Amino acid sequence: MTSYLIVIALIIWALGTIQWKNAGCDLKQSIGAVxxxxxxxxxxxxxTTEDP
Structure with a gap:
């Protein structure tokens, strides 16, 4: 049961990452943006993640 929840959570995270990539982020930024x-x-x- 918990393995199904983990798979579902990873799918949702991947969908968010794809949406951020479409918004102009690179892969590393889009993973963090989710x-x-x-x-x-x-x-x-x-x-943007600019250092002060």
Missing amino acids: ITNGFPESYEECP
Whole structure:
């Protein structure tokens, strides 16, 4: 049962990553954007991670 939940969670994460890639992120940024920003809205661009 827990293995099914893990697979479902990974599929959802992959869908979010694909959406962020379509918003202009590279793969590394899009993986992190799913964690920090969730799924993007249709108007959102890739969040920048600039060092101060």
